[in-house]
Amino acid sequence: MNYQFSTRVPKTNEDPVGNILKVAGSSDVISFAGGLPAPELFPVEALKKVTNEVYDQEGRSALQYSIAAGYPKLREQIVARMAQSGINTTVDNVMISTGSQQSIDLTAKMFINPGDTVIVEQPTYLCALDVFRSYGANLVGVEMDDDGMKMMALETALQAHPNTKFIYTIPSFQNPTGRTMSVARRQKVIELAEKYDVIILEDDPYGAIRFAGTAVAPIKHFDQSGRVIYMSTFSKILAPGMRLGWIVADTALIKKFTLMKQSADVHSDNLTQHIVARFMAEYDIDAHIQKIQSVYGQRERVMVAAMAEHFPASVHYSRPEGGLFIWVEIPGNIDTQALFETCIAHNVAFVPGDPFYPNAATPGTFRLNYSTMAEDQIKIGIERLGTAIKETMAN
Ligand code: PMP
Numbered sequence: 001m002n003y004q005f006s007t008r009v010p011k012t013n014e015d016p017v018g019n020i021l022k023v024a025g026s027s028d029v030i031s032f033a034g035g036l037p038a039p040e041l042f043p044v045e046a047l048k049k050v051t052n053e054v055y056d057q058e059g060r061s062a063l064q065y066s067i068a069a070g071y072p073k074l075r076e077q078i079v080a081r082m083a084q085s086g087i088n089t090t091v092d093n094v095m096i097s098t099g100s101q102q103s104i105d106l107t108a109k110m111f112i113n114p115g116d117t118v119i120v121e122q123p124t125y126l127c128a129l130d131v132f133r134s135y136g137a138n139l140v141g142v143e144m145d146d147d148g149m150k151m152m153a154l155e156t157a158l159q160a161h162p163n164t165k166f167i168y169t170i171p172s173f174q175n176p177t178g179r180t181m182s183v184a185r186r187q188k189v190i191e192l193a194e195k196y197d198v199i200i201l202e203d204d205p206y207g208a209i210r211f212a213g214t215a216v217a218p219i220k221h222f223d224q225s226g227r228v229i230y231m232s233t234f235s236k237i238l239a240p241g242m243r244l245g246w247i248v249a250d251t252a253l254i255k256k257f258t259l260m261k262q263s264a265d266v267h268s269d270n271l272t273q274h275i276v277a278r279f280m281a282e283y284d285i286d287a288h289i290q291k292i293q294s295v296y297g298q299r300e301r302v303m304v305a306a307m308a309e310h311f312p313a314s315v316h317y318s319r320p321e322g323g324l325f326i327w328v329e330i331p332g333n334i335d336t337q338a339l340f341e342t343c344i345a346h347n348v349a350f351v352p353g354d355p356f357y358p359n360a361a362t363p364g365t366f367r368l369n370y371s372t373m374a375e376d377q378i379k380i381g382i383e384r385l386g387t388a389i390k391e392t393m394a395n
Helices: 016-024 044-062 072-084 100-111 126-134 151-160 183-195 251-265 270-282 285-310 336-345 375-394
Strands: 094-097 117-122 138-145 164-169 199-203 228-233 245-248 325-329 365-369
Touching: 016 336, 044 270, 072 094, 072 245, 072 270, 094 100, 094 251, 100 126, 100 164, 100 199, 100 228, 100 245, 100 251, 117 126, 117 151, 126 138, 138 151, 151 164, 151 183, 164 183, 183 199, 285 325, 285 375, 336 365, 336 375
Parallel strands: 117 138, 117 164, 164 199, 199 228
Antiparallel strands: 094 245, 228 245, 325 365
């Protein structure tokens, strides 16, 4: 059968990242290729207890259909959490989503007509790139440095692409680089969005996982005119399998998001929303997040110390103050795929930088993840990686 797919459907069945994860998943390989939260930190017993309570005390309503905007109690709790991070908002400005991935998809569906420009950090979250491509976006990448997106390059991109619909940014502990946008740039990005009349999509799954440095307010904090759509998720602060995230935006946008969510999946799992709301009512989620910060912070420090010991001095790597990732840049024209293969021969793996770039990739770049690995494994893996880098650089 010759299926007549729409233009939204990927042309090939190739899954380069899936293939990397498969190779990286073999038992002898120490893999820094994943991006998962540490499962030993999931509060399984507490969630079991509150789940039973939900069934016992509110089973009938939790198992019923509900409203697309989400469980009001959970939205109130999110409003309170947002206030702690510098976003003053109301329940009417919050919609629950089935994870940030859905928030990204709904935003893209809402704004992108084929050919519209979306400006992204370069590199950026590859699954967001896939979504934007599926709606026919023209992707324009903006270079970054250790303070995030470069503002002069952003303005040049805005001038060159008057059909820009939105700027997509992950300002805190970015995936894949671990970098954080400075406060000055957060204010500047709003100023530029005002000047060129575009929207900002602020994707913030990692902001709460800060283990070093001082807190920086989200871009949404500086938003006076309702042009920032903020999104976050329970995936990194509680459990990704629960598939719950949220959007904070102007009420006019939340009304549209709600209609579009209704068409997509009616509403996010009502039972899970009740479980998370009860978990937050009965347990201290901030204390839980502190545990995550402390474990990831320790693993990051071990990884960076091992890199300082085993990597050639000319190799550059980011120093994240939170989140899950470190970005490595090897100078010169290193073939990242050849490096990957040398690493596999040494039983260590990473994700090559290529899929994170909207267009041409910078050679010799890759992402490392430290959230799921024991410290001794990190030390051994980074030593192997250092050997593989030295071999590849010598060739
Ligand atoms: N945005 C970014 C930057 C991410 O890294 C991820 C998950 N890895 C997501 C969104 C999707 O998260 P969720 O589980 O909430 O769908």
